[in-house]
Amino acid sequence: MTLVVGLTGGIGSGKTTVANLFANYGIDIIDADLIAREVVAPGSAGLKAIVERFGNDILLTDGQLNRSKLREAIFNEPALKAWLDNLLHPMIRQQMKQDISQASSPYCLLVVPLMVENQLQAMTDRLLVIDVREEIQIARTTVRDKVNDEQVRKILAAQASREQRLAAADDVIDNNGDSHQLRGEVARLHQQYLLLSEQADR
Ligand code: ATP
Incomplete structure (x- = not known):
């Protein structure tokens, strides 16, 4: 390993x-910021769950996540922020582990x-x-x-x-x-x- x-x-x-x-x-560089974007990319399970919770208005017209709108929606809403962290953090950790296992340097x-x-x-x-x-x-x-x-x-x-x-x-x-x-x-x-x-x- x-x-x-x-x-x-x-x-x-x-x-x-x-x-x-x-x-x-x-x-090999494994970048958490990039992974955090991948797990909410169009077609991802992460984005699907966010749309189910916040509605289609959380998307930009091109189908990407509207990040500033999501930031606003969870601002001063600790329960929503916790929901989002609980959704995305395990996905991000899982992807990091997978990328680490595939590193070749x-x-x-x-x-x-x-x-x-x-x-x-x-x-x-x-x-x-x-x-x-x-x-x-x-x-x-x-x-x-x-x-x-x-x-x-x-x-x-x-x-x-x-x-x-x-x-x-x-x-x-x-x-x-x-x-x-x-x-x-x-x-x-x-x-x-x-x-x-x-x-x-x-
Ligand atoms: P963030 O967490 O905000 O994304 P970062 O930690 O990735 O930032 P960088 O973007 O690498 O930080 O660096 C911040 C800025 O400082 C950049 O414009 C970079 O070019 C400049 N910088 C970094 N190190 C030096 C240095 N030793 N001397 C001069 N400028 C530097």
Whole structure:
């Protein structure tokens, strides 16, 4: 079974950037955000259940899920939010497991933004956390998403704290520096994970 390295970090911490660097080494990337979209794609059991519960108005004209409408519908409705989580989380976990079982690189990377919040590190052999100072996280996210500081701060407040993530980490990438430093950190970790995967195979 392939060694599974979990990758997480807060909003704008650099998960996509780091995952792309590992992918350049030929490492299989399993992305929870992509899977979360797949399980509600047109024709899926997930979307069928959502339409049964919320009606056809929850769809866009092209048959895709209207995500912002669903977000609005569950906003301040904890019971509906719990219903949706109970529906989708097992489907997402199941798909992650299947993708992990099909991974063919020496180790694979499971990228989950809310890994610590949803306690999904149990699905991994090691947890790699991207750590970045809040000011930098906010600055990078505001530039990338063209949003203001306040909007990013709200999202930060709803996520695990740096301390909570670091407490769960086996390995940490410091992404306070430039992209050159980041590439160096990924190169170092890649070598470490190759060694670990060889040891696991023995
Ligand atoms: P989200 O959880 O919001 O999807 P993320 O964790 O995937 O974000 P990225 O999109 O990889 O984060 O990075 C956020 C922004 O910061 C991007 O615009 C990215 O290009 C930039 N960035 C990441 N790392 C660095 C770095 N070391 N130096 C400069 N910019 C960086």
